[in-house]
Amino acid sequence: MLENFNFRVIWEYMPLYGQCFFATLWLSALSLIGAVLVGILACSMRLSQSRLLSWPAGIYIESIRSTPLLAQLYFFYFGLPSLGIMLPEWVTGVFALTLNSGAYYAEIIRSGIQAIHFGQIEAGISSGLSYFQRMRYIVLPQAFGMTVRPMLGQAIVLVKDSSLLSLISIMELTRAGQLLTSERFMPAEGFLTTAAFYLVIYYLLKAFSNWSEKRLIFKEAF
Amino acid sequence: MISFKNVNKWYGDLHVLNNINLEVDAGEVVVVCGPSGSGKSTLIRCINRLEPIQEGELVVDNMAVHDKKTNMTKVRAEIGFVFQSFNLYPHMTALQNTTIAPIKVRKMKKADAEELGRETLTRVGLKDRINSYPAQLSGGQQQRVAIARGLCMNPKIMLFDEPTSALDPEMIGEVLDTIKMLAKGGMTMVVVTHEMGFAREVANRVVFMDDGYIVEVAPPNDFFRNAQTERGKAFLSSILSH
Numbered sequence: 130m131l132e133n134f135n136f137r138v139i140w141e142y143m144p145l146y147g148q149c150f151f152a153t154l155w156l157s158a159l160s161l162i163g164a165v166l167v168g169i170l171a172c173s174m175r176l177s178q179s180r181l182l183s184w185p186a187g188i189y190i191e192s193i194r195s196t197p198l199l200a201q202l203y204f205f206y207f208g209l210p211s212l213g214i215m216l217p218e219w220v221t222g223v224f225a226l227t228l229n230s231g232a233y234y235a236e237i238i239r240s241g242i243q244a245i246h247f248g249q250i251e252a253g254i255s256s257g258l259s260y261f262q263r264m265r266y267i268v269l270p271q272a273f274g275m276t277v278r279p280m281l282g283q284a285i286v287l288v289k290d291s292s293l294l295s296l297i298s299i300m301e302l303t304r305a306g307q308l309l310t311s312e313r314f315m316p317a318e319g320f321l322t323t324a325a326f327y328l329v330i331y332y333l334l335k336a337f338s339n340w341s342e343k344r345l346i347f348k349e350a351f
Numbered sequence: 352m353i354s355f356k357n358v359n360k361w362y363g364d365l366h367v368l369n370n371i372n373l374e375v376d377a378g379e380v381v382v383v384c385g386p387s388g389s390g391k392s393t394l395i396r397c398i399n400r401l402e403p404i405q406e407g408e409l410v411v412d413n414m415a416v417h418d419k420k421t422n423m424t425k426v427r428a429e430i431g432f433v434f435q436s437f438n439l440y441p442h443m444t445a446l447q448n449t450t451i452a453p454i455k456v457r458k459m460k461k462a463d464a465e466e467l468g469r470e471t472l473t474r475v476g477l478k479d480r481i482n483s484y485p486a487q488l489s490g491g492q493q494q495r496v497a498i499a500r501g502l503c504m505n506p507k508i509m510l511f512d513e514p515t516s517a518l519d520p521e522m523i524g525e526v527l528d529t530i531k532m533l534a535k536g537g538m539t540m541v542v543v544t545h546e547m548g549f550a551r552e553v554a555n556r557v558v559f560m561d562d563g564y565i566v567e568v569a570p571p572n573d574f575f576r577n578a579q580t581e582r583g584k585a586f587l588s589s590i591l592s593h
Contacts, residue, residue: 246436246438248434248436248438249438249440251401251434252432252434252438252439252440254399254401254427255399255401255430255431255432256427256428256432256451256452256501257425257428257452257456257504258451258452258455258456259424262456266440266451266455267440270442271441271442274442
């Protein structure tokens with residue numbers, strides 16, 4: 130079996146894979162940053178006392194979590210231009226990934242915030258800190274500390290989900306596999322190489338996760 | 352300094368503070384005691400409006416706490432509050448715990464706040480634990496950090512809500528000694544505690560509460576030797592019998 134496996138072709142396509150590896154990296158990184166910000170915003174809106182804020186956030190989170198990413202992606206890719214909104218493909222892709230993961234981040238951050246003992250907030254109130262100061266200096270740092278693992282888990286999901294961007298003809302790792310398959314008809318070589326690069330990203334994120342957990346000296350307090 | 356006038360508070364139908372009248376003068380140390388559920392924690396938590404009151408007047412340092420329009424940040428900056436469960440920020444060192452409010456609320460320069468934090472932590476006997484995280488400290492040390500955190504705001508009043516109830520017996524002494532040091536320095540304090548030896552030594556008055564009422568107010572020696580009410584006597588015999 131292995132004698133049929135063509136390493137030479139893989140080598141030949143390496144420049145393309147390298148380029149696509151970095152494309153996947155930066156598309157994911159951009160979406161990740163956006164998703165965390167959207168998550169913080171959606172989560173604070175959802176936890177707000179005001180229904181004017183909490184309802185839209187709830188509808189956003191529920192509708193994203195209840196529908197497939199591919200349908201969302203197609204909606205933005207085909208649907209928005211039909212409504213007269215034209216965006217470059219990569220913007221559409223990052224936008225879809227950001228909104229999708231943002232809903233999951235909102236829920237992860239919420240679980241972290243709600244796990245914080247109310248005494249922490251009372252201590253902040255007692256010393257005169259404002260609502261935003263309590264959020265910024267007391268609640269969010271602890272919520273992030275407690276949710277490092279699920280947050281990085283979601284980051285790994287996001288990287289893998291970025292493979293769907295190949296379907297709107299963005300050049301990234303899965304698209305590279307598709308090209309090798311269609312140009313040379315070598316799907317085994319093509320997609321195994323694609324998978325190997327995802328594995329590299331996975332281990333990078335995992336190493337970061339372990340490193341950041343070790344840095345959380347205060348974690349035994351939880 | 353603190354003045355309750357006909358203060359009432361309800362949780363739903365439960366009448367937790369019943370027509371409370373109490374004056375605490377500047378420099379005075381008042382110990383509040385009573386059985387659990389008597390309203391003593393609620394009483395102290397109303398002073399910085401961790402709990403709102405529904406009726407009556409509550410004035411702290413000439414600011415009307417009962418008035419919804421009062422800027423509570425200003426009131427709270429003048430009141431240090433020490434909790435039963437410490438409530439230190441676990442992601443900050445002892446020093447950061449003490450400097451966050453001076454920097455963010457008092458707008459103190461970071462270097463000045465750290466200088467003050469070091470001094471204050473040294474005062475409560477934690478010179479060598481300045482850069483420790485709460486999880487690395489014993490209960491008694493954590494509570495002393497919490498006291499230092501309150502003191503760094505240079506408050507006019509310190510409130511203590513059962514500061515030693517969550518501590519192992521061998522650590523109660525170090526925390527009480529710290530509070531005694533403040534009392535002798537002339538700090539206005541309200542302390543909810545069952546430590547009767549402490550009350551005898553430092554309190555100017557003991558307030559005995561039961562069922563949402565203030566039942567007795569007396570100097571500690573009078574209250575402990577010669578409680579005037581049946582409920583006071585019953586409470587004292589129940590806590591002194593073991």
